[in-house]
Amino acid sequence: MRLGLQIPWFTFPDGPTALGPTLRRVAREAEDAGLSSIFVMDHFFQISMMGPPEQDMLEGYTTLAHLAAVTERVRLGTLVTGVTYRHPGLLVKTVTTLDVLSGGRAWLGIGAAWNEEEHRGLGVPFPSTSERFELLEETLRIAHQMWAGDESAFEGEHYRLERPLNSPQALSTPHPPIMVGGSGERKTLRLVAQYADACNLFSAGRDSILHKLDVLQGHCADVGRDYAEITRTTLGTVNLSVGGSEGQSVQEVVDQLAGLAELGIDEAIVNMPNVAQEGVFEQVAEVVAAVEQLVPAGR
Template sequence: MAPTLADSARIADESGVASFTLMDHYFQMETPLSEPDEPMLEGYTALGYVAAVTERMTLGLMVTGVMYRYPGLLAKIVTTLDVLSGGRARLGLGASWYEREQYGLGVPVVPVSERFERLEETIRICLQMWSDDNGPFRGRHYQLAETLCVPEPIGERPPIMIGGGGEKKTLLLAARYGDACNVFATDQDEVAHKLRVLRAHCTAEGRDYDAIAKTVLYNGSVLDNPDRFLADADAYAGLGVDEIQVLPDRHPVSFTHQLGERILPRLAAVG
């Protein structure tokens, strides 16, 4: 697995891919193409390995499950990735959902409403850890006696990306705290709707909508139908999407190699 991960990351980095993400799961997901007992690497350990073999790409998880790590420790983990990668970490955060692995590994399973409360507290803790305030944090779910974080991140701090399209809570948190949001690229009308919701939340929160990077996760095949993918990418760019993320549908090294040769040169002209 290590050579596959390293080769995929190097090819992506050298081809000009902007960001490289891994899933935050401990069991492989149950889908028609995968089973829980198939290999799954722990995300931040794997990103540390990727950081050592790449030079340019932003690195993060798509997205960190809020229940999997205490927030203070998560801030240190992401800071460590940022420092060792030369300032390339991005903190992707979501409410977590895969209950089989949570029950299986003893992770607390709490109601959805509590997960979102913990998500907001986690964001606030990370922001405090990355500020000049080393004092305590007192929340409903987390209490920290001090928020010391040394060494500090490279630059100001890692950007925070909120993943998910929930209109009442997720996009509100993106508007309130996010440097970026991520929604599924189900179709252009749906993405346009989600961005309108985000804009409305930004207005209510007093945030600059244009200051939040818009990213989408593309679900279709990129290599089987490049013309359709490029047309979709152009349409999403027209909606104000800044970054489109793609999933490998074949061996990762082959996928990344073909992405660099067949797609990226054409994608440069999109938008």
């Protein structure tokens, strides 16, 4: 089993002047601790579950490019990009650029978008739910076409690309892994089965995860996709105790992640409230060493 890190906030001690150095340190320490991936949120404003909209929020792909320059091994992606944020041709070009400059370490994390407040705040169109899912499916089709090197015109209901040229091509083969975030049973998980390399589910309890994976398996059967090809990931929170502070012990976190492996989860992506605290990644390294020995059910 693999362990990844999500960084969903950037309000660190000492304010914006220290944000860059702190983020670089966190990324290097995360990689040294053995984490397999680093994800950042792709939002314009901070989301309500994490804090007020006025909290610091960095643009996702600029941040990932910065992290690519100070790391060597970890995979890098957004968790996840709202389909409304960028034109699909430019999005594929952006992820391809990240993949090339990082030596083949990019993910495309994408979803149907949901935060209307930030769209209205910056004047970004926010269509209906049904239209956003139509946009998402067309974007996934465009990504596959561009990464396959097919320059023929794309004619969709919403997007028309006269020549979807992508040069240079991504280094990842056959393309940067595509993760569709969300757990909607009728649309989102069907898109995972049809177009994605990975799903991402909230760590919302054993029964919920098992049910969502069962639904995904059914969609795979319907579209003729091998369910085993899909990397199953979750998003959750761990709060390791450092220097006697309140929080979880290493063993408690390992037990938490072992429960996910028993459900068939390949990679647990976690955020940590104390991610910038000195010494926390020494504890993380112990967790990584333990969970690397876990074999997800069905693998």
